[in-house]
Amino acid sequence: MTKDKNNEVPITGLYDDEGKIFNEAQGENLDATDEVGEEEATEVSLSQEELHALCLESVCPECDVFKEAEGIRLRALADAENVKKRLFRENEEMKKYAGESVLADLLPVLDNLDLALAHTGNLDDACKNFVIGVDMTRKLFLDAVKGHGLVVVPVAVGNDFDPEVHEAVGTVQEPELADNQIAQIIQGGYLLKGRLIRPAKVMVNKA
Template structure:
């Protein structure tokens, strides 16, 4: 049946001349509109990195790439928190032992006061008054350093030798003492707020 030029193509199948769309293209070896559209489309290819980046940008809680990215983020946050705590701990420790070097330099003065007081036998009355003054000076000195956390390491004659806080400078044989016991204290040891500043130098009994 001939088709009127003024008729509207049915469902867009016919043109104004009554020909079916695509007939000319098919006759001439051309492509159909759908094929032409498909041919005109640009093929898009993404690398694995680009695809992963696009996946990370999308909200996809169930995606493996998203889970991996979230795991990396949480590890980075944990590492940052650990670094923060470590720096805070190191800062507090630095403040706590800030006077360590100064107190270590003052220990020889205390040693000389102890040495002077250790040789006071057979002195005259005038010298004894001088010794009393030295003893008072030592007590003031000890009280001052105690306020900064300095304390004497326990090292008495007859006590057991502890290599953690005692430094054996020699051995002796002294009756009445057991093996590995302190026979003599040569030099006092000191701690600063629990940390060993200097071990006590002692003579150890070895029967």
């Protein structure tokens, strides 16, 4: 019996879409070609930013791209260091003056004690102990707030007027005082760790 060659099926062969026979080795080559094509497609799909980043990672130190990247890195480090120092200063200042608002609210208490002591003239002996008690209370109060950095602004009649720590509320003419000297103290001023929280209110002499 005669064999029909058209009906023969190769044992190890395969047909492609056109009916042509190709072996496994050819199939492997096609697969390899497909993989290479995919890799090439992946490389081509990289954006300009990604290519630039890859270049920055592998360029030589003398390349302009490397110098540009190094400059950007150094500027970023400098900016980060400046921010760190600024935050540290702000944190230290916040801790230093954390009690300013509380101490400022206590100033009227000191003002009332000063006012009470300013009107102690011509008192009889029965009131002297009361005045001594008020004076001691004021001193204890000042010692307590001094422990938190609050001190009285230096001021006295006859001192030169200092606009940095004094506030002029009016002028007077006192022959015994020179021009621009303090003639009267209206209200005491206070400093908190070197920072003025309230100037001393005074009358200034104008010759």
